[in-house]
Amino acid sequence: MPIAIVIFLFIYILLQRHEAEVKHRLYEKSIVLSSFITESTLFNKQYSKEKEFKENSKLATLHHVQKTFQEVAKNEKIHLQYFLISQTDNGIVFDAYSTDKKPSLLDNENNNFFTALQNAFLGQNSIQLTSNPDKKRFYTAFTKVPNTNWVLIVCQPYNKYMVVVFENFFYMFAIIFIIALIIYLVLNYYDTQSRKHIHKIKSRFKDLLKSTDYWIWEVDTNATYTYISKQVENALGYKKSKIIGEQPFSFMTKDEAKKAKRIFTNIVKNKSDIRNLENIYIHKDGHEVVILTNGAPYFDIDGTWMGYRGIDRDITDEKRKQKAIEHLAYNDVLTGLANRKTIILRIEEEINFSKRHNIISGIMFLDLDDFKYINDTLGHTHGDEVLKIVSQRLTHICRNFDTVSRIGGDEFIVLVRGESNDVKQESKIRFHNYINRIVKTINEPIIINNIESHIGVSIGVALLTQDGETVDDLISHADTAMYKAKNAGKNKAVFYNEKLQLEVDNIIELKNKLISAFKNEEFILHYQEQFDLEKNIVGYEALIRWKHPVDGLIEAHEFLPYIEKFGFFIKLDSYVYDKVFEDMYSHINNNPHLTMAINITGSSFTNYEFLDFIENKTKEHSRFSSLITLEVTEDIFMNNNEYSNIEKLKSLGFKISIDDFGTGYSKLSYLSNMKFDEIKIDISFIRAIDKSQKERDICKFIFNMARALNIRVVAEGVETKEEFEFVKNEGANVVQGYYLSKPKTIGEILKEEIL
Structure with a gap:
């Protein structure tokens, strides 16, 4: 117009x-x-x-x-x-x-x-x-x-x-019409483009709304909903029509609504933007929904404030995952107990707390006894279930203000808070009572899938702050005490003291020396000759020695227990086995009738990795296996009912000898069930035959039993003529000892052969 x-x-x-x-x-x-x-x-x-x-x-x-x-x-x-x-x-x-x-x-x-x-x-x-x-x-x-x-x-x-x-009018009209038409077309073009743009924006807006769970809202100056998009129905369960005209606070708990109103009032005062405001809404079915709100004030054309517009997002799952991540950061995944990070923080807090309130708190370092056996025999899944049950029992025993944590494997730390006006003696008595309950509870049978297991626990205790003022010192000292408890027979507790630390330091020093010994090739082999009753050489026994650069030659019984304790047994036995094959190759070529006895530690005997190593070596040197006798101690078979390893070794051509026979003090029926080639009478019986009739009778009994079972008997440690004559008369097949020959290096043996 x-x-x-x-x-x-x-x-x-x-x-x-x-x-x-x-x-x-x-x-x-x-x-x-x-x-x-x-x-x-x-x-x-x-x-x-x-x-x-x-x-x-x-x-x-x-x-x-x-x-x-x-x-x-x-x-x-x-x-x-x-x-x-x-x-x-x-x-x-x-x-x-x-x-x-x-x-x-x-x-x-x-x-x-x-x-x-x-x-x-x-x-x-x-x-x-x-x-x-x-x-x-x-x-x-x-x-x-x-x-x-x-x-x-x-x-x-x-x-x-x-x-x-009219001509002028026509021309003018034509010109005006053309101009108007051009203007119309231009305006119509821009209007069309504008409409398309608006339609595109609206379509994009609708598509975005459809493709997201976010919802758009608008409230007036009284925080009453005047508009809200459909997505809110999925989040809160209410229809849009039920929400329009209501305030957000109507969908919150009383306390949450009070907090949200206070925050909203402060925002409205300054007409500030709403940035990442979290509130807990209540879904129609009653469960909590965490909503993240962002918004901004809006005004009419005259600049009058009309209310707020913004976007809400349901972050309930995100908060749940965040809590799960936080739980994983501070709790053990398997058991749900506090993890190493958490217990360290708690111990730090307890150190300060105990100083301020003059109380004696403590940490107990727990290590399950023989848990590895459960893992190896019943599997790691069964072992995990055992750890869960132990964790539940510990949680049940401990007080609410104490902290139970699993720091790895089968190791646990329990932080025990002391009591006010505590004295050292009373606190130790209280700890002993606490420990007795823990040991008794953990020792109870554990039944999983109708399989009953028994487990013990070794405990080391360090008191705050007399046994250390830092977390590292306290955990280290409690670990030291636990180590002592395990060496002292397991399933018991030991309190840390400085003397104990000295013992542990010595053990650590020894471990480092053994590591250096392997690195510097300080282990050597001596061979002790074995004789028949006519004093003819029939074979050798390989004996390990440690040629220490300062302490000189160290006998095997002084370091072998620590080899097993530190887990070096496979490394040492593999070295012995390699060295024996090397020496046999240079010596037995000239003496094909001679045998070789090799001691195997109990740990290696039950370790499949070592058995595979022996099998591969046998394939390389197959002609030597029939000449080798593998000596294993009697206690291995008393504690291990798996005899398949013996059958496997015998199938490779090896002979099996029971070393230190007679020290097991157990039933001897396993001798008839297992195909041993020989027994080796323990040296303690040989040494005592001149001193005790009882020991002489035991030796005679062993000789008679072996003869009845058709098992060859080796008498070791024979150092006198009387001992030689005794074992000869009682029917020994092979004799070994200083009376006949002391251990020699391979070089000394080869030198004697040349001479």
């Missing part, structure tokens, strides 16, 4: 301007022609042609004017009409004219421009829209010709004017 008004206004202005141009053109024509007529009149008065006009200058002038009118009218395209009028007694006379025929006389009754004409005779020139008796309209200029009695009339027919007007 405004555009149409502007167009019509523009057209009206153009028409007015065109009309002014027409009047101006008529006015100019009138002035020019009136001046021409005046000059022509003056000229003719002086120079009229006597013969032609009979010296009538007026006629000459009219003649010239008539010709001029016709010529001008003929050459113009705008169809102007020219009239020269005079006034007589009989009325108005057309003295000259441009039309084809002379117009009729005019009077005041039939001519509507009579008044304008009369005014012109009076000297009042004008331009008027007039009409003739035929109702034809003209734009007419009335001009008094100076110095004459004539009035010049110049007419432009209104229809001719309108043709021009």
Whole structure:
């Protein structure tokens, strides 16, 4: 509508301007022609042609004017009409004219421009829209010709004017239409693009809303929902219609709503943005939903605050996962107990607490006894279930303000808070009672899948802060005490003291020395010859020695227990086995009838890795296996009912000997169930045959039993002639000892053979 008004206004202005141009053109024509007529009149008065006009200058002038009118009218395209009028007694006379025929006389009754004409005779020139008796309209200029009695009339027919007007109007309209059309097309283009853009934004907005669980909300200044998107229904379980008109606080617990209102009030005061505000809503079915809110204030066009708009997001799962991650960071995955990180923090806190309140707290370092056996025999899954049950029992025994933690494997730490006004003796008594309950509970049978297991626990105790003022010292000292408890027979507790630390330091020093011994190849083999009863050499026993650079040659019984304790048994036995094969290759080629006895530690005997090592070595040196006797101690078979390893070794060609026979003090029925090749009477019996009749009788019993079972007997440690004669008479097959030969290196043996 405004555009149409502007167009019509523009057209009206153009028409007015065109009309002014027409009047101006008529006015100019009138002035020019009136001046021409005046000059022509003056000229003719002086120079009229006597013969032609009979010296009538007026006629000459009219003649010239008539010709001029016709010529001008003929050459113009705008169809102007020219009239020269005079006034007589009989009325108005057309003295000259441009039309084809002379117009009729005019009077005041039939001519509507009579008044304008009369005014012109009076000297009042004008331009008027007039009409003739035929109702034809003209734009007419009335001009008094100076110095004459004539009035010049110049007419432009209104229809001719309108043709021009209409032509101009058409052109103007065409131009305006084209401009308007261009404007319309441009505006329509931008409007279309704008609509498309808006539609695209709306579609994108809708798609985003559909593809996300976030929801958009709007509240007024009273925090009442005025808009909320559909996603809220999934999060809270309520229909949109139930939420609109309510406040967010209506969907919270009383305490949560109170907190949220307080926060919202503070935000509203400053018209601040809402940034990552967490609140707990209550779902329609009653469970909690954690919502993260972000929003900003919005205002109307006048700048009046209208409320807030924003986005809510359900972060319940994220918070749950975050808690799970935090739980994993501070708790053991398998048992749910506190982990090493947590117990360290708790001990640090307890150190400060015990100092401030003058109490004696303590930490108990627990290590399950023989847990490895459960893992190896029943599997790690069964072992994990055992750890869970032990953890549950510890949690049940300990007080709420004590902390139970699993720091790895089968190791636990229990932080026990002391009592006020505690003294050392009373605290130790209280710890002993605590420990007794723990040991008793853990010793109870553990039944998993109808399999009953029994387990013990070794405990080391360090008191805060007398046994250390740092976490590392306290844990280390408790570990030291636990280690002592395990070495002292297991399933007991030991309190840390400085003397105990000295023992542990010595053990640690020994361990480091053994590590260096392996690195520097300080272990060597000596071979002790074995003889038949005629004192002929029938074989050797390989004996390990430690050639220490400072302490000299160290016997096997001084370091072998620690080899097993530190887990070096496979490394040592593999070294012995390799070395024996190397020495046999250089020696037995010349003595193919000689045998070789090799001691195997109990740990290696039950270790499949070592057994695979022996099997691979046997494939490399298959001709030697039948000459080798593997010696294992009697206690291995008393504690281990698995005999498959013996059968596997015998299938490879080895002979099996029970070393230190007679020290097991157990039933001997296993001798008939297992295919041993020989027994080796323990050296303690041989040494005692001259001192005790009882020991002599035991030796005789062993000889008789072996003879009955057709098992070869080796008597070791024979150092006197009397001992040799005794074992010879009782039926020993092989004799070994200093009486016949001391242990020698392979170099000494080869040197004697050369000599």
